Amino acid sequence: MSRRIICSVTNDIISDRRMIRICSTLSEAGFHVLLVGRKLVTSKPLPKYPFETKRISCRFNKGKWFYAEFNIRLYWFLRSQKADLMGAVDYDTLKAVTKAARKVGARLIFDAHEWFEEVPELEGREKVKRYWMRIASQNIPKTDVRYTVSETIAKKLEERYNSPFAVVRNVPSLAQNEPSSIRENIIVYLGVLNKGRGLEEIIMAMKEIDAQLWLLGHGDIEHDLIKLVDKERLHNKIIFKGFVPPEDIHSVLCQARIGINLLDASSASYEYSLANKFFDYVHAGLPQLCMDFPEYRNLNKEHGVAVTVNDLQTATLVYACNHLLSDRNYWFTIHSNCLRARLDWCWENEKQGLLDLLQ
Structure with a gap:
């Protein structure tokens, strides 16, 4: 039984x-x-x-x-x-x-x-x-x-x-097909629209970045973000996608060129976190912008899948995003690292640890 x-x-x-x-x-x-x-x-x-x-x-x-x-x-x-x-x-x-x-x-x-x-x-x-x-x-x-x-x-x-x-770790299952390197100039954020996620900062940075920003999800500060976009007249650059069904997330991420994984260092929970989206971006072959926090730093040493930043200053975010968008060789190197990393960081490898705990 x-x-x-x-x-x-x-x-x-x-x-x-x-x-x-x-x-x-x-x-x-x-x-x-x-x-x-x-x-x-x-x-x-x-x-x-x-x-x-x-x-x-x-x-x-x-x-x-x-x-x-x-x-x-x-x-x-x-x-x-x-x-x-x-x-x-x-x-x-x-x-x-x-x-x-x-x-x-x-x-x-x-x-x-x-x-x-x-x-x-x-x-x-x-x-x-x-x-x-x-x-x-x-x-x-x-x-x-x-x-x-x-x-x-x-x-x-x-x-x-x-x-x-x-x-x-919350890593995805391997998709059958390897993600393509053919992408649009889209920057994507996947997750809850909450305080401390660097969302206001990346929206302001978009003034100096030649790309669209897609926000996938809802959250507590969504209406504040919509007001900020209205105030800054960024309607053509910031797209609120809302809820995306889990089965569609991978295909949406595979359209983008940069993933956003920014966090406020004032939160200890964030500083020591390992966000789900980190691995979602990797599995989509999507170079990401993330904080130079312990977990991300250690994983990035294993496979160079991200560009890490130390702060959320506009100049920092603008430079990092524009470098990825303009230097195609730089982008492709990180994209290729993601394709290799996904073979290690996948649910097929992780799930046995869970099953062992519950036996």
Whole structure:
């Protein structure tokens, strides 16, 4: 009989490519998988996955009341289920999943997608930050298996919560066809439009860059960015693409010439992060502009897939982008490095580490 695992997230399942990838792998390995997430008014119908799904609707959509309501609803749903393993994804599901796992006698898995208490959204909000750290300190030691997305975040979490963390990087599966080098003068950003991602800075830099900037995704500062584009009269250069279905992302990235992976150094979570988009760009054969942070620096030493920058100054971003756009030999060298790197940094190589943890 296959073992049953229930994984829980607070976001809409359809946009969580890491969890879709993980749950698909677990299903293929013989687990009976259920992924629980959130249902929004704007949620699109879910495609058919090789695992079960459950969406929870809430009256509140943000802030403390949302997290409280979601965790209450999640707890009561989970405790009615039979499972061998229960997985909490990030701190915002940890309390409910921990209580429910203990109630039904399931092993408890914790997947930290980021260093939650150090994200820029909590900067200057010490009371909220302390709350999440208390949730973590009370519940992380109770978990049976713990993993995160990067070596540096694993070390920080181990130091703070005195619990060992494994690393399961969020790398894509290999596409059948190798990405072409024929590209348009397009710069692309993939991800949530949130504070601390260098979005305002790259928009301002576009005044001096002969290319279009495509923004793939939605987020908290989207309306502020639209106002900035209006103010600077950059409508012809900045294209808000909105939500792109996961199955279409690779083909969109393969049209572009530069990927953007910029982060604010004031956030410790960002400084030690390893963003999903880093590997998405690599798999699209797409040279990227990223921060000279520890994880990116180390990976770039293995395969020179990125141009690293030390700051978000306009002159820095303009120079780096224009160099990639104007020097085709320079661009092609990095593109070729991406094609080699994708063979190493792929889910086919990474997934065994996840399966070993859960055996």
